[in-house]
Amino acid sequence: MKLTRDELIQSVSAQMPEKRWRHTEGVMQSAVLLAKRYGADPVKAELAAILHDVAKYWPSERQEQLLRDKGLNDELLLYDKPLWHAEIGAYVAEAEYGIDDEEILNAIRYHTSGRVGMTLLEKIICLADYIEPGRDFPGVDHIRRLAETSVEAALVAGFDSTINLLVARRQIIYPLTVLSRNDLVKQLELEGEL
């Protein structure tokens, strides 16, 4: 099903509370800005942003069933539910909205966990999710400042804040985020930015 931008926005926003849609609008805004700043495709960035949280408010039973039945990454079932919607979102973007651009699908798929070898678009969506104007958590302004000059440095700070939070709450950490964070630190070292 190929929708116009307005139809897509209508369909996606109907699947979440108003507050979460306002967050999505913030991610759209930040993603387009970052794409223009760092030379990614702003149209792709906006499309990935519109869809990134499409499944966030789906009942967890439905998400669990899709992870099991559709050959998705069911290892995620071993980890906290907030991680599931990203994988489901990529599935839904393709299966229900006809998005066939792997770059966009992967930006949705890895927007919460990150992964080793993130593309620029993946970094941008993940970072936009941290710094969109509606976000207000300790350290967010520091991440926003870093985002003015380095996607990688900002994203490391973002992942560090998530990892610190999970450690403080003694929650289980999905290891891909740690690997992703380490990979970004290596990229910064190679560029001499650390």
Ligand SMILES: Nc1ncnc2c1ncn2[C@@H]1O[C@H](COP(=O)(O)OP(=O)(O)O)[C@@H](O)[C@H]1O
């Ligand atoms: N590596 C991870 N391991 C476990 N939980 C994680 C990991 N990364 C993110 N999370 C969880 O996901 C939440 C963030 O998910 P996200 O989709 O960005 O949600 P929100 O937009 O509501 O912040 C974190 O607050 C944390 O609870």
